[in-house]
Amino acid sequence: MASGGNTRLYINERNATPSIFNEGARDSILLMQTIDISRYLKKGENIIAVWYAPGRIRNKSKQLSLEFHGWYIGSVPFYHKADETWWCKPLKGGSYNEKEHFDNRIYTTEWKSAEYQSAGWVHPTGAFKDSTNYIFVDQLPYLTQNKLxxxxxxxxEEFDHQGCRIDFGRPFRGTIRLTIRNASKGTTLHINGNQYVCSGEMDEQAYYRIHAEHQKDFVITWDKGFRRSNITNIEGLEISE
Incomplete structure (x- = not known):
């Protein structure tokens, strides 16, 4: 797998991405990654889905490259690749441009399952007309990075009626993770400029889904009506660098 942005790979609805934040490029170099998905496969039909956030290396005709290979029963080899027969759809309520916006009211897990609704899905175009040559390196040296x-x-912790400041005592690379309970649907939280919109479901979690930040303090503000008691747990997820 190779991409100019950040990715998350799902096999049969299970997250098969080995890293918390899977970077597709670093220092203008695309990082190829090989992932063993054997334990996620099942007999019959398998659903392969990717959550992709375009990064700074952008080319309109080539965003994501995926190849799948292995062996059938009887040691018969197979090879498939993501081509124009795949389906793509922009994620409603989610965006990433230096800062994240994630609306958990709209997000649904059906997109990565066989139960997805076909409306709004389109085939990719121009994916095989790219003549630009990029520098590729194998991601092996980076596999120890972005692990929890x-x-x-x-x-x-410092709290008032408008928000709070969370100090973890030392800088770390990663994300804060808030477990939220009994928040009103549509309540918006801003975490160091990143936006999270609550779904109103029990024990939802607000955290960075696409990128990591190197921080010591996290400043969180929220809508009127949200209370400190709505936050049942606060964690800092430090990832390896």
Whole structure:
């Protein structure tokens, strides 16, 4: 798999991405990655889906390259690739341009399952007309990065009626993760400029889904009506660098 942005690979609705934040490029170099998905496969039909956020390396005719290979029963080899027969659809309520916006009211897990609704899905175009040559490197040297290294507890918390500041005591690369309960549907939280819209479901979690930040403090503001008691747990997810 290779892409100019960040990706998350799902096999039969299960997250098969080995990293928390799967970077497709670094320093203008595309990183190819090979992922063993054997344990996610089942007999019969398998659903392969990718959540993709375009990055700084952008080319309108080529965004994502996927190849699948392995062996059938009886050691018969097979090879498939993502081509114009695949289906694509922009994620409603989600965007990433330096900062994330994620609306959990709209997000549905059906998109990565056999139960997806076909309305609004289109085939990719221009994917095989790209003559640009990029520098590729194997991602093996990077496989130890973006792994969950430690779960941190807050060192200090400051709250008022408009929000809070969470201090983890030292800088770390990763994301804060808030577990939220009994929030009103549509309540908006801003976390260091990133936006999360609550679904109103029990124990939903607000965190960075696409990118990591190197931070010590996280400033969170929220809508009127949201309370500190709506946050049942606060964690810092530190990833390896």
């Amino acid at each position: 290294q430690m779960v941190l507890e807050p060192y200090q």
